[in-house]
Amino acid sequence: MSNASLDRVHVLLGVGGGIAAYKAAELVRRLRDAGAEVRVVMTENATRFVGAVTFQALSGNPVRSSLWDESAEAAMSHIELARWADEVIIAPASADLIARLAHGFAGDLLSTLVLTTAAPVSVAPAMNQQMWAHPATQANVERLRQRKVRVLGPAAGSQACGETGEGRLLEVDELIAALVAARGPRSLDGLRVLVSAGPTYEDIDPVRFIGNRSSGKMGFAVAAAAAQAGAEVRLIAGPVSLSTPAGVERIDVRSARQMRDAVIAAAADADIFISAAAVGDYRPETTAPTKLKKSGKALALELIQNPDILAEVGQSAQPPFLVGFAAETNDLEHYARGKLERKRLDMIAANQVGEAQGFECGENALLLIWSGGSEQLALADKRVLAQSLVERIAERYRATRPVVVSA
Template sequence: MLESKRILLIIGGGIAAYKSLDLIRRLRERGASVTSVLTRAAEEFVTPLSVAALAGSKVHQDLFDLTSEAEMGHIQLSRSADLVVVAPATADLMGKMTAGLANDLASTLLMATDTPVLIAPAMNVRMWDHPATQRNQEQLKADGIRFVGPNQGDMACGEYGPGRMAEPLEIVAAIEAELGQGPLLGKRILVTSGPTHEPIDPVRYIANRSSGAQGAAVARALVNLGADVVFVTGPADVPPPAGVEVVRVQSALEMSNAVDAALPVDAGVFAAAVADWRVASASDRKLKKSKDGLPVLEFAENPDILKRVSRLEKGRPGLVVGFAAETNDVVENATAKRLRKGCDWIVANDVSPATGIMGGSENAVILISDTGAEEWPRMAKDQVAAQLAQRIASALS
């Protein structure tokens, strides 16, 4: 919880500013006090009255407020908080922070503070991918600024990609972790993610359509709760989240070895879509067409990483979570898989093409445990991850 913690919340001017209202509510529910600063652009999206009503305190807007500035109020504001949070952090605010500009209240506070700063970027995907924004991100990280998000998903402008502001509960979790309040502080958790590529020859391989988005989201949510995360990832479309120990692999055999090297851990979340089979004898030369017809490929079974870790007699994680991607009879098949593998939980979903879940931004899962099947509503993969991370934290407490 955040009892008696003081948060200075700077709200930037973007459509995601509406989420800041829920963020204030969530912080106050947890006992934090919130002092809010609105940029001029933010006032176009949320009103000072709504922010003040939720925060229960005055909203600060103007650098040249004579009442406050008679006592150098911006200096006091910048240093009286336990944490400065910028949500949303627009491309403009990130640029000002990187360049050291201080031409309004928000940027001046950020220059004057000696308090840790956490930012939640939010902008159009093209703006986030722009080289200037990426340079700013790297510089801000080097300057010690902490990030939460941005997430992947649909934009208000109709585009899709990274740039969505993290959800309020994700930001709360990141704040708790930053202030040493995270429920997973001191816990080491292994997360596997992405597909595996099983070579046929030097240029061909067997794979699946997993993007790695859900595994990356789970790892990010666990970090936000304070966990030390080892992230073993196949060749995924989605980059690893910040703050994790990344181990990159290609094949199932490599992933199995990486998992063994990561143990012992407090919990293991096996979200990777590991190929069940590999070519028994991959060619070291490119296979050519021939008059003799199609080549014959002999397959061998890959190691069952989830089953092996679940049944360890020594060094088994305290909680083992598997994933089951099904196309029919989801609950029945996932329940049988949990018993067969010996894991504690299975996160099951329907990945048939009509759902759009495989490779998409949303997920609809069913959590299978020894108490039965709990169906969760369809939501963004980051929200699924945040909810799962909270459950893991409760189980390990």
């Protein structure tokens, strides 16, 4: 989608305090290159990192930072500014600013504008990785998501503080792409998408189980991206500690058989099924009713195969558009193509696990394969990668499935 879709769009950019505030200057320039008209509101802390004169020169408009600008407030101009905006994006958004927005505080100009505007609001978090991971921050972000505020990022990587992890501001290209996608025709409008995510656990006894290292992050990111693309999304989630994406219906399961039952029931009326879960291939033949005790001898477990959920959905009379995942440690393309053909899939997303990507990581890379084509999606934050994947799925769906036109 071209950046031209921002032509003449009124973008109100809120700049929060933090070292990433310098990136907001480039964001202003790129927004204007895309055709948007930009006005900037800064928090008091933001002015300690970047001067207002910089944003005034780049935007071509006066910069506001205080509710107590008497000349501007004589005509209640903060109300007019809120009405002027077609889009509000706050980048960077600090932990403090996110907390104030989540709780509806209005003690400064920027938070007041967010309460006053009817325009869509996006926040792009940027903070220390421990601050981002803190339960208070996660609860505040979830509250914003439930109010339909778009949360863009953060990305993972090295930080100015010297630590590494999630908390980096998304790159300017990614922020612009998110705004463009939100304003354009949504690629999955009117479609029902089923997503499975996370691991499955198979109990050995009441305190032990067999599982795998899937965090569920990729599947949850795919569900969020599908909802943002306009789909009605149902998410079948294995045991993970992740918040439900905004606008997504979630069903929690534990074992492969529970996931199978939930998927089969939901797939009957799904247009697209994206099988991102890392379903365990085997389970113990029997589960001990009480905790197994040490005996001083080796313990032998008899394992039997779990149901192949994706293959079963593929064998139904009218299967949905099927997208599988293949996590491999070697011969990635060979195994992925075999799975594509064997399970009658429309597309497969293959990823190399290990080497600081795949399981238990914030980033991933995908090799997409379908009949007659393939595409490599480069290593990126899983949220960004999920958006690219969903767009490719939408393209293939529209190209291969008949469009039903109502009489």
